[in-house]
Amino acid sequence: MTMIEELLGGKTGETIAVKPDYLVITDGSGFEVVEDIHTEKLKNHGKGVIVIDHDVPAGNSDSSAIFEKLVDFSKKYEVPFIQAKGAAYAVMMDTFVKPGNIVLSCSAHNSIYGAAGALGLQVDVKTLAKLFTEDTYSFTIPETVQIDLKGKLAEGSSAIDLWITLLGTVDADKLVGKVIEFTGEGLKNLSKHARVVLCSMATRTGAVTALVNESAQEKDNYDQTIAFQLDTVSASVALPVSKEANLKGEFTFERLSVLKDQEFDAGFIGGYTGGYIEDLRVAADLMKGKHLDLGFRLNVCPVSSNVYLQALKEGLIETFIDFGAQILAPGDHNIVLQGAGVAGPKEKVLTTGSYNFSGCLGSEDALVYIGSVASVVAAALRKQSVSANLE
Secondary structure (H helix, E strand, O other): OOHHHHHHOOOOOOEEEEOOOEEEEEOOOOOOHHHHOOHHHOOOHHHEEEEEOOOOOOOOHHHHHHHHHHHHHHHHHOOOEEEOOEOHHHHHHHHOOOOOOEEEEOOOOHHHHHHHOOEEEEOOHHHHHHOOOOOOEEEEOOOEEEEEEEOOOOOOOOHHHHHHHHHHHOOHHHOOOOEEEEEOHHHHHOOHHHHHHHHHOHHHHOOOEEEEOOOOOOOOOOOEEEEEEHHHOOOEEEOOEOHHHHHOOOOOEEEHHHHOOOOOOEEEEEHHHHOOHHHHHHHHHHHOOOOOOOOOEEEEEOOEHHHHHHHHHOOHHHHHHHHOOEEOOOOOOOOHHHOOOOEOOOOEEEEOOOOOEOOOOEOOOOEEEEOOHHHHHHHHOOOOOHHHHHO
C-alpha cells in the first residue's frame, strides 16, 4: 500500500469516510467557519484548534473583528485558543500532531504535516464547518507519485534551494491532484528541518498533499516514480510570477548567479520555510560583525515563540539587531495581509517566504524573489552583488 492508503485504510480511487483528529482554524484561513457552523449540532469542538498567526498584531479593523469572533467562539464552545505562539503549522507540529494523525484546515500548505508522518489535507470552509457537527467526510484517495530521493545535498545547499530546484525541475502536471510520497536513501541525509520545508512547499505543484516515508518498500501501485538527485541542488532563486501564473501553478527558477549585479530593496527571513532555529543560526553566523547597507530593509520572523526564545538564549536576536534587522512577532507573515513588510512601487524583495506573485507584498509592480537565508543576508550587503557576497 502507498502511505496514504495505509493512513486511511483504503485503496487508491476508493471513496472513504475520513475521520480527522484536528480541525484547525486561523485568523488567515478558515475563520469563516464560526459563522457557517450549525452550532445547535456542534459536537466536535474538542477536535478544533484556533491559532492566531497571520495578522499579528492586527494591522486593521477587519483583522481585529476576526480576532473577536474567534475569541467568542472559543469561549462559548471551549475550543483551544492559541495566540502569540507562532505559525499554526509550527504550533500544531510542536504541541499536537503525532504520526498517523489526520489534520484538516483551509490552509494551502497542510502538506507540511507529512514530515511528521501525519496526513494534512486542505478543505473548503463549508467542509470544515460541517466537520464540527459530523464525524466524517467523504474523500476519494488520490493516486500517489513517488519521488525517490538519492544522494545528499552538496555543502552550502539549503532546504529552500532544494524545494526551489525540485519544483522547478519536476513536471508539475504529473503531480496535480496526486499525493507526493518522498522516499529513498536520500531521506536519511535530510534533517527534520529540511523535510518540513520540503513538505510544506509540495502543494505548490498542485499536489493534494505530501508524505515522508522512510520505510517504503518496492511497490507497483505508485502512479509513477520520479528519481531526484539531491546533489544536483545548488544555490537557487524562484523568479517573480504574476497572480495569474501563480494560480495556474507556474513556477520558474534559476541558479543564484542570475542575480549578479542586481540590488535589492528589502528582505525577509522567516516563516515555515525560513524561520526555524536552524535558519536563524545560519543568518546570525553570516551577519556577525556586519551591518546591512543603508536603504535596505530586513525583517526577521521566528516561526514560533519557542524558536524566538531559543534565538534569544543563543544571542541570535542581538546579532540581528546589531546587523540592522527588524524583528517581527512570530507567525505566518508570508504576504502583506499577514503582517509582512510592504514593498514599494518597482522595489525588489528577496524572501525565504513561500509566495512570490505580483502584489503579494503590496505594490503590484514590486518584484518578489524567493531564495535561501544566505542569499537574503547577502542581498542586505548590497554594495556587492548577491552572488558575489555568497562566494
